[in-house]
Amino acid sequence: MTSTARMAPRRTVGPAVPQSGHRKSVNRRRSVKPWNQRVAPYLFVLPNMLIFGLFVIYPAINNFNISMYDSGNGRDFTYVGGGNYQGMLSEAEFWSAARHTVVFAVFFVTLTTVVSIGLALLLNQRIKGRAFFRTVFFLPVVISPVVVGLIWGWIFERKNGLLNSLLGAAGLGQPGWLVNSTLAMAVVIFVGLWLHVGFYVLIVLAGLQGIDSTYYEAARMDGASGWQQLRLITLPLLRPTTMVVVILSLINGFQAFDYIWTLTGGGPVGGTTLMVQYIYEHAFQSPVQYGSAAAAAVVLFCAVFALTVINYLYNQRKESA
Amino acid sequence: MRSPRISLTVASAAIVLLASCAPGSSSDGSKTKQADDKKLTYLYFTDGPDEQATRDLIDQFEKKTGAKVNLQIVPFDNLEQRLQARLSGNNAPDVARLTDITPFRADLLDLNKFQKGALGGKFLKGADAYVTGKGGELLAVPSDLTMNGPLINVDQFKKAGVPLPDPKKPWNWDEMVKDAKKVQAANKTQNAIAMDVSGHRFSTMLSQYGTDFFDKTGKKPAMDTGKATAAVKRFAELNASGTMPKDLWLQAGTKYKAANEIFLAQQTPVYLSGNWQVSAFAKGAKFSWAAAPNPCRKTCGGFPGGKFMASFKQSKHQKLAAEFIAFMNSEKSQEKLAKEANFLPTRKDLISSGVKYPVRDADMQTFLDDVKRTPQAAYGSAYSPAFGATADASVKELAKVLAGDSSPKEAVEAIRAAAQKALKDAQ
């Protein structure tokens, strides 16, 4: 997580404040600190931490707990230990959701990373209308995913959708975008990209701005081509930013749900049912299976956590190498 | 990550602490504290015109009792999930309209406690076992009976010069498909036959092919592999050839989806649905249409279904809720609902006296004729506690066949297995 600190604000009213600045806090000599300064921080963090504890920390831990119970239609709980995990691992639906989630996440993370870096590089040139393009690409981020799913679902509709009526008029056939599992997954990935990529473009742009221009001047002096500058200076120096993009899009990709709900509803034949929808349906479809839904959440969390750590360690090694 | 040790210790301590207590509190509804206000929440799904008739009846009930009924309409495909969420959040509605009471059996209120006189023994016998609890409780009231059957676009049949099927002498499956295709060709519609994405509708086809999920007691799996495979095969062929809209089934995934829009847009001359569409079409169809007899194969007739009204142990207005259910299912109310929404009544007195429908009476008679032709085993299946889950599974399996992911034979095996499991779960 220290990487995020690297992206921390450098409020530049003058030279950047050193990052370690917060360690020498207001009053270092604890012994003489008046009582109100000793109590104050606890009071400041209390309201936030109270809600945090009640609705994030406690439930997160309780989730492990629930995953070891059979929920008996949501009303009577009996302890089953690892039973839910066993049951889940032998369930075709779980594997289907897991497979689709992995496929989605792999494509989503890769494409998000590549496209956002590509777009940011384009925008980082001397381009007229940069602010306009930046605004346009970010626009979908603020739109309700439910609405995004509705609109795209309507555009991709087989018979009367905008896309197919255009394709049909051009004599290009009318593929069943949301009817064929592979196409539907491609559509879901595309819409996910459409919805989120602008956010990552901004992150990468900020990262690019952090690269000292003297590197490029020196490189140009040595006669390096644009491509060489990109490969030898930009991409290596952008690595911390790239890592942030990968980790964030990973977390984002593993919890995709809302726009898929209105775009495909998880269909066709479960072809775009990802883990969060699987959890929702196990939690509230009869018979209610809180236990196995919670178990699936634990598995999903472990996957995100493991991938984040691996990504982090990999980057640490690259950096020190 | 500077102090992982501390956080680990704290976290593990917390886990140990928490693991010792069970995660949920079980609520025993019989002790639910009753509220004094006269307010009811009625969770409802609608097929169209029944909504207005229901609202009118609610007005009457409110005037009569001074109560206030809050009608909550949710989409049918999300009804069960929402009800489950409400129940586990201790926010049950006071009354709900359901097609399948099995998942909620343990939560339902015994209506005999309040309204035994008004409700006991008044409804059709077939549903008795289904709505009765282990200790003889009355868990729900069948509020209307439904009969599945085809609806046809009369204009399109006429234009194609195809004679309409005779309600008294039903056509068979081959004739229906042949006629529908002829009409499709003459009118250039997208499809010839459309069926709702529903296991209940598919059960109709199964029954006509001579088999059902369960036997007539509803407690034993009875699906004949050979006959069921034949039905699934036919269904798959019809979809593969474009006679039926394959997209509809595939796109719906596992959710319920009606095909009524396709029929209303005149893109299919034959629509396999049921009598609850009649009143909506009477208002919404811009062409002339009619109910047609169910096609025969091994047997004739359609497939019964119904809606139920129930209250919950969690309800804070149990007495009023039971009173409301009794009111909505009194002879007068049911007759009004039946007439205005073209529903089939469930009360013995109304069945024997018969309901004269102000609109589309002839079509309703077609459905009633099919009620008589429907075999007993179909009723056994329809009122089996395991029907809902098995029907859902069959939608899933059929979609897999249409997507080319499994064969008709595999689908039938999977549906049989699902029926077994559903019976076990329902006990």
Next chain:
Amino acid sequence: MSLTALRGSRDTPDARGTRGTRRWTSIGDGPTPTAGRVLAYAVLIGLSIVVLAPVVWAVLSSFKSQSELAQVPPSPLPSSLRTENYTGALSSFDFALYLKNSVIVTVGATLLTVVINTMCAYGLAKYNFRGRNLLFLVVLGTIMIPLQLIFIPVYQMAAQLGLVNSLWGLIIPPAATPTGVFLLRQYMLTIPDELIAAARIDGAGEFRIFTRIVVPLSGAAIAVVTIFSVMWRWNDFLWPLIISQDQSKYTLPVALAQFNSQLVAPFNYILAMSVVSMLPVVIIFLVLQRHIVRGIASTGLK
């Protein structure tokens, strides 16, 4: 560096090729247009169309009548700017109520979030106390545990506290956003300690220092958290879908998804309400976008 650049572009509203933007570091070559430059414009313009087309299409279509919508092939422009879809949806489907709920939840939750996140961030940034680092680590770690994942136990907690089916249930549980705390804390670290120390010498109380000195100085970061919070709460779906159980408690996204799923409401109404749900956030974004840009630039975290 990054912020200096952004400042520059802020000073000059017309950011195209003016003094401000020229300060961005660039790996482009000379001023003469090259094939690469042309290609870059082609890609940017092409992608802009892909991004804008569906939104524009939806807005235009929201003025179309049902029969115009069903037309094949569709005509790009509505026959006239008829507002019937908007008035019809608002009057016949309680959309006004869902709109009101959405506004209440968004405003309420954002106020709560901003207040408690700012307080918490200040505590974590400017005090040295036992458990501070642990708390901060916990905040960071939970970015990986979104509500989407653990909604079952959160729902149970909400049920125990009687928050189910109430707007409070939509406001309180998601209010303590880890991102907000993180972002504000990082920003507050840059406030010089001397300012606070000086205020103490002048005899200002701890809370007074917070409200009179720290909050005004953190305006930019608070703006970012506000915008994010508005965006999140306005667009939230899964949590409201679970918590808003009575129709009278629906927010706009829940109503849209519920009504669309069975065509309870006609599609032209759904479309009009979709546009209504897009508008406020898009406007807020367009007005305040440079804060968002800056916020993301300054943390790199969502």
